[in-house]
Amino acid sequence: MAHAPIHPVVQQVTDRIAARSEHTRRAYLDRTEAAKGDGPARANMGCSNLAHGFAAISGTDRQSVKGLVRPGVAIVSAYNDMLSAHKPYAEFPDWLKDAARAAGGVAQFAGGVPAMCDGITQGRTGMELSLFSRDVIAMATGVALSHEMFDGALLLGICDKIVPGLLIGGLSFGHLPTMLVPAGPMASGLPNSEKSRIRQLFAEGKATRDDLLEAESASYHSPGTCTFYGTANSNQLVVEMMGLHLPGASFVAPGTPLRKALTEEAARRVVQATRDENAASIGEIVDERAVVNGVVSLLATGGSTNHTMHLVAIAAAAGIELTWDDFADLSAVVPLLASVYPNGSADINHFTAAGGVQTLVGELLDAGLVHPDVHTVAGHGLDRYRQQPFLENDELVWRDGPRHSLDTDVLRSVAEPFAPDGGLRVLDGNLGRSVIKVSAVKPENRNVTAPARVFDDQHQFTTAFQAGELDHDVVVVVRNQGPQANGMPELHGLSPGLGVLLDRGHQVALVTDGRMSGASGKTPAAIQVTPEATSGGPLAKLQDGDIVRLDSDHGTLEVLVPDDELASRHPASGATSGQFGTGRELFAAFRRTVGRADQGASVFPPLEPQPSPSDVSA
Incomplete structure (x- = not known):
């Protein structure tokens, strides 16, 4: 379909990111291309190596791995049963394995990554491990994928540092078709404005601890992601806008038939992508245009400031240099279209009911504020993300989402925004x-x-x-x-x-x-x-x-x-x-080597361009 011309500032920022990243991006893509192979990745393994890879499985999956015919898919999960957002992942591996098997592949649980909650550690010494957990998760993802048994990957994570860590780790295996698999938000609880009021009363000594605990537990009350628009839900929206979720997958509630159908479809799509020469790998999807689309969606919705570090670090993992000046220049021309707590009284479920990601994508595309011509896990082009999923006779289908907001107190058009800039x-x-x-x-x-x-x-x-x-x-x-x-x-x-x-x-x-x-x-x-x-x-x-x-x-x-x-x-x-206590002594090396906040606050060194094979031979 025809698209609006890209806003000149959006294009200028994209062009300068590409120019400053030319050498590091080229080096990254060269490494990604060199990692590709013909047939299942495990086909070149020695017999002893391969035998270790299927010793623990049985049945048709064992024969599939042994037979070197069916593609292998890695499941990397941040499941634990303490955190509400990650509790739903308990059931996902079995769903994914069944769906991959039916699609002609074999999925194995390749590894787990840690998932800590900033809500639990808030004000506690454990919070001093939180940011570093992102890079631990990236390394753990790398360990899970390092067995070279896999032709694709499914990354299961939701919150704060977890999605950025999974992405950074996944981008080290940029040749793999990879999809992130969300789990969805909990139902709406106590309104955020009331929760905030009780917190202030408690700070003044005008509410008791019992009052505060009752308010907090009425806000955070069941499996699923917290419903305010913090880093967890910013992760989901940004990742979908970057084309790494199935269209409309971000904010479907856990425990619903649609959530299960989307999870199963993720496995099928990754298996199919391993056989499709035209399917984009994660390293190809996360290019300069996708990074800019992610930043624009963050700004248009008033998302988490944590992403001024996380997106910089994610981009660097793909050989792309993103700076705070890029954020600022885009913010000056991207209007604020959403009013979700803490930028308003609504929560993420109200945002979804107002039209959600589909309406937002349409507004940004029609205004030329995002790049339409991008790779995604759903195919080529961002237009697919105007659509939302439904179950029709137990079959998963996508239909066009609302073209206009269904609640202008929560979501607005580019013509009538909450503010003229991203804030x-x-x-x-x-x-x-x-x-x-x-x-x-x-x-x-x-x-x-x-x-x-x-x-x-x-x-x-x-x-x-x-x-x-x-x-x-x-x-x-x-x-x-x-x-x-x-x-x-x-x-x-x-x-x-x-x-x-x-x-x-x-x-x-x-x-x-x-x-x-x-x-x-x-x-x-x-x-x-x-x-x-x-x-x-x-x-x-x-x-x-x-x-x-x-x-x-x-x-x-x-x-x-x-x-x-x-x-x-x-x-x-x-x-x-x-320095010591709550595991902090284990992170002394991280504190010594971590980079500046404006460079992603990462413990990983900046990517340096490497000579191509032709340069070496010359």
């Missing part, structure tokens, strides 16, 4: 570089100039707040929270107290080298400041009472101290907590 901005100044999400911040609260109050961890802030020391205009600075310091924990424990101060009429902002992620709320927060304090960043030189100016409109973050005075100050030591 994600990059701040620069003498305190370093950071990102800020203003889509949930009222315009009158987006620019703050006030005295700093400096803390070295979030618990110091809580103590000062409870003592009434912050009841005035203030820029709260929480430093030594970056990846080198302690693994860059999320700092959502600050949100209720900051919200109380804001509601009391004060100018309030947060500045931190830590994270706030997808639940960043109504207080302006300059987060992921880089360079971080621990590595000598300017935050280490801030003092209580310094006047800090956060200007979202002009993209600046600065301390109003003369340059010579700031340069003459000795950085504060700021002892970090992330």
Whole structure:
């Protein structure tokens, strides 16, 4: 079908990403092409190697693996039965194996990856492992696929660091047809606005712990993904927009016949792709256009700021260099089309009922804000993602989704957006570089100039707040929270107290080298400041009472101290907590080697172009 011309800024950003990535992307694709082979991957194995690969299975699957005829599909899963989002995966391997077998392939459970919950570890020392778990998951995915038994892969994961980790690991095997398999959100519970209200009352001492626990358990109440628009649901939307889910798969509830049908179809599609010379591998799907489409969808929906690191790291795994400037320039021209908590009162189920991904894709395609001519697991072109799945006489079919929003309080058109831009901005100044999400911040609260109050961890802030020391205009600075310091924990424990101060009429902002992620709320927060304090960043030189100016409109973050005075100050030591206990000692090597936030906060070295075989022979 005919498509609208690509918006000039979207095209310019895509072109410059491709230009700066030319050599690393070419090297990646050369490696991917070299890894391809004829026939099942295991066909070139020695007999002893192969025998180990089917020793544990029986029946027709054993004969299929032994016979070197049927394609093998790896299942890599983040299942555990403690986390609501991943509990539904318990049943998926059997479904996938049955469907793969019926399609003429054989699926094996190749490996599990860890899945930790930031909701459980919030404010606890375990949170200091959270960001690093992404790269552990990538490595675990690599281990699962390293047996070279497989011609395709199914990656099962939902939340925060898990989907990015699976993608980074999967992209190391970029020659494989690969699909991500979601599990879906839980039913809507207590409205998010009410949950937030109870949290603030508790922070003020006006609600009991029993009140708070009742509210939280009414919000998070059953198997499935949490329904607010944090990193988990941002993962699902971005991955679908990048063409790595089946169309419409992201937000179908667990425990439904449609969820099972989509899961089984994923296995069938991957088996079919292993036999189709025209089917794109994961390394071919994740190109510059798909990366830009992912960023645009994140911005159009007010998604998680964690993706300013995760998408950078994912792109790097495919040989593509994505920068924060690319995010900022795209944000300036991509309107905000969704209002989902924390950017509104609706949850992800309300977004789906309003038209969801299908309507969003249509709006972005028709406005020329995303690239239509891309590879996807559903075939060529993003138009397939205008469609939504249904069961018709027990058969899975796709029909065109709503062309227009069914609830303009939740989802709007490009012609009448909630805001003219995506609300994600990059701040620069003498305190370093950071990102800020203003889509949930009222315009009158987006620019703050006030005295700093400096803390070295979030618990110091809580103590000062409870003592009434912050009841005035203030820029709260929480430093030594970056990846080198302690693994860059999320700092959502600050949100209720900051919200109380804001509601009391004060100018309030947060500045931190830590994270706030997808639940960043109504207080302006300059987060992921880089360079971080621990590595000598300017935050280490801030003092209580310094006047800090956060200007979202002009993209600046600065301390109003003369340059010579700031340069003459000795950085504060700021002892970090992330050394021992709760497994933190196991990650010392990660803290020493992790990169900057604006480079993906990754422990993996940047991809370097490698000489082609012809260059070596010459």
